[in-house]
Amino acid sequence: MKLKAEVINLGPLLKQINAAPAEFLHAAAVELYQEAEGIMAQAKELVPVLTGNLRDSGHVELPRVEKSSALVEIGFGSSAVQYATPVHENLDAHHPRGGTAKYLELPYRAALTGMEARIAAGIRGRVK
Secondary structure, eight states, X not given: OEEEEEEOOOHHHHHHSSSOHHHHHHHHHHHHHHXXXXXXXXXXXXXXXXXXXXXXTOEEOOOEEETTEEEEEXXXXXXXXXXXXXXXXXXXXXXTTSOOTTTTHHHHHHHHTTHHHHHHXXXXXXXX
């Protein structure tokens, strides 16, 4: 189970700022990574736990900067935990120890509100 968050098509904006494009993209990548870390922290509170393996498989990949975009992937699952997607998608499952389906999607959707403004403010704070 993976979600991707990407800041794309920054070319026009890069022309309007005083920072070098590389500095701006680095700042965007750092801010996007911080957003992803916050989403993951909330998701780990919602993920159903039986053994703890699913929760422990949650990860945030380091940002990738490509041309005029920054990309961060977050997700749950691994070769040892191949059931992340079915657990995430099964709305009818009962989790006796707590947790819920859509454990990654719910915090992601909640974080979308204000994400652009938070990232922009973070970039402004990093780029002088």
